[in-house]
Amino acid sequence: MSKRFDAHEVRRYESLLLALRHELARDVDQVERDLEHDPRDVLDRGDAASGEATHSREREILRRDAERALAIDEALARLTDGTFGACATCGGDIPRTRLDALPDTRECVACAAASEST
């Protein structure tokens, strides 16, 4: 049980995270469908080069979605073990406004800014 959040808040963040993961799964489905159909359509028009470009852009989206799905799963695990809301880098509290906007974040604003600039 989380020390930072009461049972009600834990449930609220859990449903936020589950909704995010659901949305992500729908996105991945869409991209996978596009991957099945688009390259062939493009190749039929004899434009293999842009077909490849589309392909790699979609692969990149899938890779990022997979990373996000992992981050969401980790956040759900942190809700269970009570470390949700603690910055993974400095151990400080992540502000609730940030958690509401980005419930799968692992770092507070300052640490996230620092790790982005390195």
Ligand SMILES: [Zn+2]
């Ligand atoms: Zn921090």
